[in-house]
Amino acid sequence: MTEIKLASKSLTELLEKLFSDESLNPPFELKKDIVSDFNERCNKFIQLIKEYSSSNKTKLKIELLLNRVHELKDGIETCLQKFLSGDIKAAYECFESMLEPDRINKHILYVTVPLKSICNDKQPLYRVRKSDTPLSTRNDIFHIPFSKRHLVSAQRYSVAGLPCLYLGTSLYVCWQEMKKPDFDKLYISAFTTEDSNSRILNFAPSLLNNIYKDDESAISLVQRKASYLTLWPLIIACSFIKKHDNSHFMQEYIIPNLLMQWISQRIQSPIVGISYFSTRMKKSKDSLRSINVVFPPKATYKQTEENDFSPRLSSLFDFTPPVSWQVLKTLDYQNFGDKTEEQIEAMEHLKFREKRFGITDFDEDLVKLYPLTDFYKLEVCIDSIFDYDKIDALT
Template structure:
């Protein structure tokens, strides 16, 4: 059995001081991971695939630093394409480990009525903006194509291509926006297409610490999770160095976004890097959706994907009166609250270093208020 202290080396985010240390630190982490997997009683095929994924990530980074960005992307396309039948890595949004844990039957090896019930719950997502002025549904979409010049570089982004960024809770959105003043914090709830194909980068290192072939007491295909984890390591760095115009920790994430686009995926799910991965699930799981312009696009400056979603009117957090809504009581309307509020390992969030049970927070009530509002497809003008 693998030493627990050794596995704790894979806690994320991985925090380092300087950008120049990213490549060597990543290489060392991946080498250590290969050594750890070698100690597991898993198949030789699994060990081979883990080595292949780790080596491909290192090779892609080398290619990128040497100016061979196309080759770097192709390297990741090759490895993802070879793992597309791995449900831990690629699946539809509704069957994705990032949002439903082991509930999807493709991920577990036995029946479980609780998970079957969880699969029947609707998934809700949230997106937020900071604004001094009132916003509409249309304001809660991606940056229009005619405003590409204001698209900034994000961890999961493609230069010049707009994306939509969602979280599983309003708290997750607030965290990603650097905890803004609540009188400027607008949020909408979303229903997204269940058929969207999503790359999952949300597996936590504790997967490796459970007894062989079980996770949270549920039998599952551990080998498939082990193969995915190197991608999580490579995209989970946080570098403290300030005043940088280039961020090495974004390289693999952005290459994966380009690879996802090329092979026909709709986006990538990932844990927030502003807190530990263990704290991030399930309240701070994020989703970056690629908003490419279809050749058959008929809605002007917006992606065809905007016609596939439904959302509520954005509501200002400071205008939301938690005491008037449901008399300040949680009604278990979202999957995050309903299925995790009694789970000791996944119920807390941290505000100002204080632990709060999520279902007892105003953010949880805000979530429930938002999903109780009317969902509509945005009224975009066709061209």
Template sequence: MTNYEKTFKEIKKLVEDNANIFNLPNNYKNSNGYFPGFLKELLDNYEKFFKDKLNAIINEKIPFLDNQKDVILNKIKKLNKIILDTLDFYYAGKPFKANQIFTQGLEEAFLKDIQYETEIPKGKNFYRARPDNGKFFESKDLFHIDFKLRTLVSTNRYSIPGFPSLYLGDSSYVCWEEFGKPKFRNLWFSRLQNKENIKIIEILLVDDFLQKIEQEIDKGFKFTYILRYLVYFPLTLASTIKVKNSEDNFKPEYIIPQMLLEYVIGNPEIDGIKFPSTKVNYSSLTKIDSYNYVFPVKTNKKEGLCDRLKSLFELTHPTSLEMEELLNNPAHAPTYLYGGQLEPEKKIEITGEKELYYYNTSFGKIEYILGNKKLKVL
């Protein structure tokens, strides 16, 4: 075992032993404080954890250029300052200056020496949902909103008013959660696949990140990946805070995520952002991918759809459980096996009573149906 492998295991154990620092999403609702102050406390706590628990190990075990010390700690401090300065200027009524600080800060903090984007190989399944409105949907209705309807685009965590984006989920389940758990039969779904490799900024919960590098990353690179995660964890903290009051017109919890989206819009090398839902109880899921994705349009038109996104994705004709039962409702219902085979490792717990096999739920059923539908280009 190399020194880097040993150091990775040492850092990983410290991260796991201090799960409270990495627990997401944080709930601002229980705080009576000023939002910038609340976020500063989160960032300060993380910086202190890194300084007290990890910094000495990294200084000792990693030979940085010119024997520099505190290299990773200084990057974390710099990113913390960028985030807090961005908030200060935004609160001062200077959103342009706030965006300038944020964008330039990310360039300086990351792009020079840390690769913080990741690549999704072509052929990954995504899901898109839309509530029933009494009409039959076409494929284009399950893509991003038409440019001519941009006035309908409101503010959300990763949504800039008036700016269309394509929002997707890893599963039909996370789509259902994002719509506030409506009647499932009233949701229409399409399955989408990326036709080529796509680059994204990936915001991961720590457990998912550690599982990913254990399963997917060669042992010689695990150390590099965990350092990268630790460096940009302040951005993860700032982007995953639950909304204190959903009725408010101004939601400060959206400032940093929207700045990050704007950064992606202006970066031709990055296609989108992967991020956890603040509505999903991830502890209730077993081996079920349930992250959200946002892919902002990269072209601007008077009407129609983004040429870049149309070239990236193909999708199925939309359907719903209600529509499928109208079209195919035999006396003896078939057994649905997601993807043509049982996946017993996938389980979900919703009611608080017991875990269920995902393929036996309505989520598994609609994904099985969509898995057998043809993909087409818009």
């Protein structure tokens, strides 16, 4: 076995151990203050690496890996402490200096994926908005206009006042992220892109085999796996579940906010957003349908003054006009077109369940049964009957 294959095998084994440990596999419930909880999980991760190294023959450069992990852990801990002590400027400067060195920055690039790999004409992304008044044009469902930035509250990957575009890989994850609102006031839209240069920072690493092409070179795959292990402290810091829904300040969002600011400031960078698993779908977190994707506007001050919408995001996507969830359901979408392969497989799974022992946990079975739900059928319907087009940033 070659050195590359041995290294790949070791990295795979380490990732499997990581994913099998609930205390290290996102999302996380905050048990203490953010600094202590983060520190404890990172120390456990470091111990996992050391134990693996001591009991396995490996070609991995364990000391180098541990050095990088410690560097990120210490840097993030300092950022948190400075932010919580009120020195927000120093917190961002610390964060920026932590990611800038090539020894760290190269790992950021290795864990990105082409936007087109998760957003294309066969696999759109979706957006859902709740509105008391009818939405009819594309600008009604794009990101909040810059002229209305006072309406933008802080979210996991966006600071107050910065209108970001939040999309999901399914209507279901969008609905979950909105805390399961009634359907009668919801409007939906599907997004695609033809852009071949833009990349997404992929914080949904357990889907490596689903997203990356089978023909990826062995060396590239080794680098990617090693980068996930290196960046795990950053992934941990971005994956805490919000503890208090109605709080004005969320310590769980400190590092995700700093990361999004860091990406936003790099206007020329090919990284245009972040993909991450929904913290509201813990039992289906290994599914491609449980991923959120957030895009910062990446706009200069002048652009925010001259345009309602981000010129970069406006040119990036083609999307359908918003359509009322309830109105779309009045169509005979249940019998719209032939059944897809996914629906046929889901029906077989349901028959198998019925014959054996039934459905004992719907949330766990939903991944395979999803093509039989209204969410999936509406996705197929909206993609089939509505046209895709771009929005004018000036509108």
